Amino acid sequence: MEKNRFKEIAASNGTLVILIVMCVLVTIVRPAFITPANIMSILSAACVTGCMALGMTFVIISGGIDLAAGAEVAFAGCVGAAFGQTAEAAAGKVIDGLPQLPFIIPLVITLAVGVLVGAFNGFLISKFNTPPFIVTLGMTTVLRGATLLMTGGEPVSNLTPGYVALGSNILDIVPVAVIVFIILIIICSVLIRKTKFGKDVYAIGSNEKAASVSGVKVPQRKVMIYALAGLMYAAAGLIVAARATSIHPGAAQGYELIAIASCIIGGASPSGGTGTIRTTVIGALIISVLRNGLTLLGIESNWQQIAVGLVIVFACALDVRRNSSR
Amino acid sequence: MAEEKFLLEMTGITKEFPGVKALKGVELRVKPGEVHGLLGENGAGKSTMMNCLMGIYQPTSGKIVFDGVERKNYTPKESLEFGISMIQQELSPMQDRSIMANIWLGREPVNKFGLVNWKKMYEDTKRVLEIIDLDEDPKTLMRHLTVAKMQMVEIARAVSYDSRLIIMDEPSSAITEKETQQLFKIIRQLKAEGRSIIYISHKLDEIKEITDRVSVYRDGSYVSSANTDEITQDQIIEMMVGRSVENLFPKVKVPIGDVVLEVKDLCHETLFRNVSFTVRKGEIFGLNGLVGAGRTELMETIFGLRPRKSGTVLFKGKEFNPKCGKDSIDAGMAFITEDRRGNGIFPIQDIEFNSTIANIDTYKGAGRLLNLKKMQKDCAEYIEKIAIKTPSQAQLIKNLSGGNQQKVLVARWLMTAPDIIIMDEPTRGIDVGAKSEIHRLIGELVKEGKSVIMISSELPEVMGMSDRIMVMHEGDMMGIIENDETVTPEMLMELASGIVREEQ
Numbered sequence: 001m002e003k004n005r006f007k008e009i010a011a012s013n014g015t016l017v018i019l020i021v022m023c024v025l026v027t028i029v030r031p032a033f034i035t036p037a038n039i040m041s042i043l044s045a046a047c048v049t050g051c052m053a054l055g056m057t058f059v060i061i062s063g064g065i066d067l068a069a070g071a072e073v074a075f076a077g078c079v080g081a082a083f084g085q086t087a088e089a090a091a092g093k094v095i096d097g098l099p100q101l102p103f104i105i106p107l108v109i110t111l112a113v114g115v116l117v118g119a120f121n122g123f124l125i126s127k128f129n130t131p132p133f134i135v136t137l138g139m140t141t142v143l144r145g146a147t148l149l150m151t152g153g154e155p156v157s158n159l160t161p162g163y164v165a166l167g168s169n170i171l172d173i174v175p176v177a178v179i180v181f182i183i184l185i186i187i188c189s190v191l192i193r194k195t196k197f198g199k200d201v202y203a204i205g206s207n208e209k210a211a212s213v214s215g216v217k218v219p220q221r222k223v224m225i226y227a228l229a230g231l232m233y234a235a236a237g238l239i240v241a242a243r244a245t246s247i248h249p250g251a252a253q254g255y256e257l258i259a260i261a262s263c264i265i266g267g268a269s270p271s272g273g274t275g276t277i278r279t280t281v282i283g284a285l286i287i288s289v290l291r292n293g294l295t296l297l298g299i300e301s302n303w304q305q306i307a308v309g310l311v312i313v314f315a316c317a318l319d320v321r322r323n324s325s326r
Numbered sequence: 327m328a329e330e331k332f333l334l335e336m337t338g339i340t341k342e343f344p345g346v347k348a349l350k351g352v353e354l355r356v357k358p359g360e361v362h363g364l365l366g367e368n369g370a371g372k373s374t375m376m377n378c379l380m381g382i383y384q385p386t387s388g389k390i391v392f393d394g395v396e397r398k399n400y401t402p403k404e405s406l407e408f409g410i411s412m413i414q415q416e417l418s419p420m421q422d423r424s425i426m427a428n429i430w431l432g433r434e435p436v437n438k439f440g441l442v443n444w445k446k447m448y449e450d451t452k453r454v455l456e457i458i459d460l461d462e463d464p465k466t467l468m469r470h471l472t473v474a475k476m477q478m479v480e481i482a483r484a485v486s487y488d489s490r491l492i493i494m495d496e497p498s499s500a501i502t503e504k505e506t507q508q509l510f511k512i513i514r515q516l517k518a519e520g521r522s523i524i525y526i527s528h529k530l531d532e533i534k535e536i537t538d539r540v541s542v543y544r545d546g547s548y549v550s551s552a553n554t555d556e557i558t559q560d561q562i563i564e565m566m567v568g569r570s571v572e573n574l575f576p577k578v579k580v581p582i583g584d585v586v587l588e589v590k591d592l593c594h595e596t597l598f599r600n601v602s603f604t605v606r607k608g609e610i611f612g613l614n615g616l617v618g619a620g621r622t623e624l625m626e627t628i629f630g631l632r633p634r635k636s637g638t639v640l641f642k643g644k645e646f647n648p649k650c651g652k653d654s655i656d657a658g659m660a661f662i663t664e665d666r667r668g669n670g671i672f673p674i675q676d677i678e679f680n681s682t683i684a685n686i687d688t689y690k691g692a693g694r695l696l697n698l699k700k701m702q703k704d705c706a707e708y709i710e711k712i713a714i715k716t717p718s719q720a721q722l723i724k725n726l727s728g729g730n731q732q733k734v735l736v737a738r739w740l741m742t743a744p745d746i747i748i749m750d751e752p753t754r755g756i757d758v759g760a761k762s763e764i765h766r767l768i769g770e771l772v773k774e775g776k777s778v779i780m781i782s783s784e785l786p787e788v789m790g791m792s793d794r795i796m797v798m799h800e801g802d803m804m805g806i807i808e809n810d811e812t813v814t815p816e817m818l819m820e821l822a823s824g825i826v827r828e829e830q
Contacts, residue, residue: 194695196686202675203683209669213631213661214684214738215652273674 014318015266015282019289026293033296040173046288047177048073048236048252050281052259054188055118055232057280058225060263061192063205063272064125064132066226069233069256071143072117076230077237077247078147080110081156084163084241094156103162110241111234117143118230122223147249157246167242177239184235189277191228201225205272261308262287265315286311332391333358333522334379334491339388341374343725348374349385352548354541356491356522361513363537363554364526365566367729367757370543372526373415376493380412381405393490409490413480413497415526415728415755416667419468426451426464429483454482458512474501474617481512492516493524498532499755502616502783503819510536528757530559542566563758578769582793583607586746586777587646589628592637597623598801601637605746605779608772612792612809613781615822619798621781622664625748629654629661642745655684660744662735664751664781666728670735673724677716678705680723680734685741708737712767729760736767746777753787765791785815797821 026033052069059066082094084106117139124135169175192198200221203211212218236255241247266283268275287308294304334356341349349371356362364372377383379390381400390397392408400408419428426447427434435446451464460478468476477500484492494513498506513523513536525537533540534554542549542565549565587605592598598620605611615621626632628639630648639646641657648654654661663669672680682689682701691697705719714733716726723731732752739747749768753761768778768791782788788795789809797804797818804821807813820826 190695194698196690196694196696199679199683199686199696202679203672206672206674207669210663210672211683213629213651213663213669215650215655215686216683217650217652269674273672 015279015286019282019286022286022289022293026289026296030293030296033293036173038292038296040175040178042285042288042292043178043181044175045291046284047175047181048239049255049258049262049287050181050284051184051232051236051239052252052255053262053280053284054184054277055229056256056259057188057263057268057275057277058192058201059132059229060260060268060270061205061272061275062201062222062225063208064222064225065260065270066121066132066136066229067256068117068121068136068139068143069229069259070252070254071140071147071256072114072230072233073237073240073252073255074247074249075117075143075147075237076110076114076234077241077251078151078156078249079113080106080234080238081159081163081241081247082106082150083109084159085156086158086160088158092154092157094151100160103160103165106160107162107238110238111231114230114232114234114237115227116230118233119223119227121230122226125226126219126222144249151249153249155246155248156241157244159241159245163238163242163245165242166238167245177242180235180239184232185277185281188232192277197221197224202273205274207273258287258308261312261315265312270316283315331358332356333360333393335389335391336375336379337389339375339378339390340386341371341378341383342386348546349378350546351388352543352546354379354524354548355551356524357539358490358522359517359520360539361517361523361525361537363533363540364524364543365528365533365540365562366543366549367566367759370566370757371546372543373495373727374546375543376412376495376524376526379405379493380410406487406489409488410493411484411487411489411491412493413477413484413495415495415499417473417476417480419476419479421469422467424465424467425455425462425471425479425482428468428479429454429464429486450486451482454486457485457515458482459508472618474505477501478505481509485512485516489521491522491524493526495526496528496755497525498527498529500617506532528755528761530562530758533562534559566758578773580608580772582609583775586642587628587779588640590638590640592624592627592639593635594620594623594627594632594801595635596801598627598798598803601798601803603796603803603806605777607777608775609793610768610772610778610780610791612788612795613779613798614783614785614788614795614818615798615804616783618800619822620801621798622750624798625661625750625779625781629659629748655742655744658743658745660684660739660742660747662732662739662747662749662752664754666731666735671723671731674722677709677714677719677721677723677726677734678702681705681708681719681737682741684738685743704741705737708741712737712740713763729756732756732764733760736764740771744776746779747771748779748781750781751783752780753782753784785818788818789813789815799824 032038052073056066056069083101084103085093087100121135121139124130125132166176192201200216203214203216204218204221208218240251262283263275263280264270265286266275266279268280290308290311291304294307332355334354336354339349339352352371352375354375366372374383378385381402381404384399429451430447435443435450437443448464455462455464458478458481460475460482462475477497497509516523527533537554539551539553540562541551542562544566583606585604585606590602592601601624613621623632627634630650630653641659646657648657678701682705689696689701709716709719712733715730723734753764756764771778780791792809794806795809795818796806799822804824804827
């Protein structure tokens with residue numbers, strides 16, 4: 001009886017068990033893994049793609065996919081940063097002669113750009129009934145091009161103290177970005193579990209036609225889903241800019257794949273209708289722990305990439321098995 | 327007795343799913359050249375048993391002997407090869423491929439280069455379609471066929487397999503009476519060739535007409551078998567439900583009130599024209615017609631799921647022009663759709679989600695957050711109230727039987743506290759027990775002063791339940807008649823088939 005119960009818990013928290021086992025194994029081989037500094041570095045490394053994965057979770061549960069996530073991070077990040085350069089940064093200034101503005105302005109602009117771009121994606125998807133895959137694939141190129149045009153291919157640097165603060169650590173140990181990440185996790189989690197919007201997202205992902213019969217305004221919801229995702233990508237863009245006090249137009253290249261992978265490893269089904277914020281965060285942490293652990297073990301980054309890729313494939317295979325055994 | 331030969335013998339079949347024992351030592355014996363009726367309420371285990379036979383599920387224990395050989399651990403493909411094929415109740419053809427590609431999927435004829443021989447495939451398909459009298463070009467895409475014709479293609483496919491045993495899981499649930507007679511003709515033809523048919527249906531008159539022998543299951547157990555001509559319909563029902571059902575159509579007389587819904591000259595671009603009718607408080611308004619009459623499309627238009635071309639709708643005295651389902655729900659209209667899997671259930675969500683989704687606005691509390699506790703409570707209340715059979719409300723709806731899924735959908739719409747409820751084929755593919763419960767519910771609804779529009783192809787149901795009946799034929803309104811003693815099935819059939827038109 002006790003054993004069965006343990007099995008049940010393990011089965012319903014499979015990804016959490018994997019995460020814990022990974023942590024234990026790495027700790028045995030490299031005790032340095034479990035130091036506070038290293039744990040913070042794992043969390044910190046998970047922040048950017050983690051924020052993206054939060055937004056991506058809504059998209060994937062609704063049965064969609066967002067390949068433009070990485071490009072949105074760079075676009076929103078760069079547009080915002082253009083308003084966040086110091087006055088004396090004469091060379092490399094995107095908007096000539098702009099005085100130094102309070103941090104709230106680039107902050108709001110970054111987030112607004114993310115929301116607008118996301119809403120536009122959602123609009124294209126629902127208005128013309130185009131597959132999200134195609135729309136966001138196209139938008140990736142559009143956004144990358146726009147970012148390069150705007151910045152002239154140069155990084156947007158010399159950012160104001162607000163950015164510096166966002167990229168710093170509290171008490172020299174806890175990164176501000178991690179705090180932001182945790183707050184966003186809580187907000188997203190409440191949104192998906194405890195609001196009508198969240199239920200609508202699940203409804204659209206599990207049966208779109210039934211959703212519209214049952215009173216879900218599907219087109220409007222899709223715009224909101226991609227807009228919310230855009231907001232999360234913009235937050236990731238802010239963190240990217242803050243960390244280096246500079247953001248490159250080619251930033252976050254390929255990050256959308258890590259974000260998607262976090263959702264899938266966590267157990268969200270690519271065909272929609274399932275997934276939670278909790279499991280996505282676990283998925284994001286699994287990738288981060290894997291990278292960190294491999295680094296501690298002295299395995300070079302090219303091999304790490306292969307390892308992460310294999311984990312994603314393995315997770316998808318697991319997802320298929322999980323669904324067929326039902 | 328000893329030399330009695332069986333084509334199929336399944337004995338002591340059990341099947342366990344996590345938390346549920348779906349089959350408890352069930353048996354089935356089918357003779358060569360026999361049409362064997364399989365009966366039982368939803369959840370009795372018929373579908374599970376057939377899935378075990380087809381190799382889709384592996385039985386937990388039990389023995390399957392087919393054609394004198396014990397069969398173990400086989401796949402659906404192997405069962406097709408040794409001579410069993412099945413026509414599923416819920417069709418899932420490849421919509422964007424042709425009839426012939428669907429029929430010969432996985433065994434396409436090839437020429438000497440190993441490439442698909444389209445010409446032979448075309449000819450072979452033509453031949454098979456001729457056998458079942460389906461007048462369609464083999465190159466027609468499945469998407470362009472009606473549900474009825476898709477089903478005929480499935481039957482053609484089973485015929486093309488040359489199977490010794492063909493399982494038909496409620497083949498008549500989506501087709502017209504004429505097509506059912508066509509189906510019976512084919513069944514008799516197959517039987518004459520020495521093939522056996524397992525015929526699953528809830529329609530007892532069909533069972534009486536076509537089967538030689540019946541087996542009855544109840545709650546995952548085997549009840550008994552009998553020769554069809556030695557048993558009455560009432561006895562069959564009693565075996566199925568374990569009690570006698572006195573009144574299939576418990577229509578209660580309730581006072582009819584004022585007009586609630588008034589539809590005037592409603593037209594759709596192509597699907598129907600100039601439809602006008604009124605529905606009053608406490609009334610059951612029956613809507614009859616053949617497949618393709620435009621009944622579902624008419625209701626979808628009224629509900630705001632399709633654009634209308636012209637015409638007006640007054641609901642509770644006000645101009646009603648909903649742009650989406652939400653507008654109609656807010657106004658007090660509910661719509662239980664016909665296609666449960668297509669636009670009814672959210673298969674991978676639980677019962678709680680499925681029952682509360684249309685009513686979710688009312689659970690908004692402080693800060694627009696949902697009152698999850700209240701959702702749980704309401705769901706539990708409805709499970710109790712309309713007797714949904716499930717281990718818990720966290721059960722995924724796709725794991726329930728068809729009848730219980732339908733009850734969850736009824737719960738979903740009752741929770742929205744509607745004034746008028748549109749029910750599109752509310753008892754299609756549902757067993758006698760669940761059916762009479764749905765009918766009882768409809769009776770209760772009108773007693774509470776609600777109005778019901780009931781689309782139904784089943785004449786006994788329409789005639790048993792309705793106050794008035796509107797009949798449609800290919801998008802035209804053929805007439806509205808008071809449902810009194812003078813109404814006969816023949817009258818309705820004549821209207822539905824477009825032979826006569828009621829004078830306005």
